[in-house]
Amino acid sequence: MRRLVFVTQAADPAQPVLGATLAKIRELALRLDELVVVAASVDRSALPENCRAYSFAAPIQALRGARYLAVLGPELRRRPLAVVCHMSPIFALLAAPLAKPLRVPLLLWFTQQAAGRKLALAERTVDVILSVDERSVPLRSAKVRAIGHGIDVAAIPRLPERKPPLRRLLGLGRYSRAKGWDTALRALAELPDATLRLHGPILTPAERSHRLELEQLSVELGVADRLVLGGEVPYAEVSRLLASADALVNPTVGNAADKVVYEAAASCLPVFAASPVFDTLLPRELRFPAGDAAALAERIRAYDHGAGPELRRRVAEEHSSAHWAERVLEAACGRVRTDATTRAA
Secondary structure, three states, rough: OOOOEEEEEEEEOOOOHHHHHHHHHHHHHHHHOEEEEEEEOOOOHHHHOOOOEOOOOOOOHHHHHHHHHHHHHHHHHHHOOOOEEOHHHHHHHHHHHOOOOOOOOEEOOOOOOOHHHHHHHHHHHHEEEOOOEEEHOOOOOOOOEEOOOOOOOHHOOOOOOOOOOOOOOEEEEOOHHHHHHHHHHHHHOOOOEEEEEEEOOOOOOOHHHHHHHHHHHHHEEEEEEEEEEOOOOOOHHHHHHHHHHOOEEOOOOOOOHHHHHHOOOOOOOEEEEEEEEHHHHOOOHOOOOOOOOHHHHHHHHHHOOHHHHHHHHHHHHOOOOEEEEEEHHHHHHHHHHHHHHHHHO
């Protein structure tokens, strides 16, 4: 029986960020006899029929860890193809002492810029680190494999072509300084006919403080009446927000691979982004240097038309959830074959 264990924080469509993980789960389940989903938050009604789900939710961290291992141990003894740990290196670190003696491969999916010591430790123990691009993992390792982002393209409506001038600008993401929203506000000041709507969660005191800084900056720049600083929205609302916009702006600093860029591109919306990682997705006229508000404003003013269909084609070919699931299983089964060959030798 082809079985895989998938570990994540949430398998729940109501989650603003992790709701998108369900598309990955569905595609994996299509290719397996059974998929075991282990998460803190689980909506079992949203999972495919061949999924078994366990929750390790608990009020304190130590108890969450204990419940996670109590669920994982019996599943590992059933010898799945692999354990895929989604985004959190701690899942892999906790699983390693159980998985390694049983020779069950450990895979880590990771795309964040900030990682810290846990990622470095996990790199030593996992078999493969999967990411959108080799640059979207903040470490250099021969274990990193680029497999695309895993976007549910079929679920994203194709929007009508957006023609210039692009007036309704949209930004989606946390109120973090790394997201570069101050650059978007400064670009807005150079686009007197445009409006900008931002939506994102506030997860830390630093992000709460930064949102207040953006409010003050908007007053200083004289754009407060053309700016909306909205809160987080459920994942299901993302398509509605994209449909209300003329373009998405993504001024994130560093080698980010923000999922919303791929979702907007799949909807045929023009996307203006700063991360170098997007050089394989976006043409030069849709990219700008991080922190360069003048360049962002110029790109928006200079946009002609017609980028949408090609953007959707690239996402469908290289970043769909089906493509992602195939690459995950290749990584899992490839490691299994290597182990079998080694044992036979």
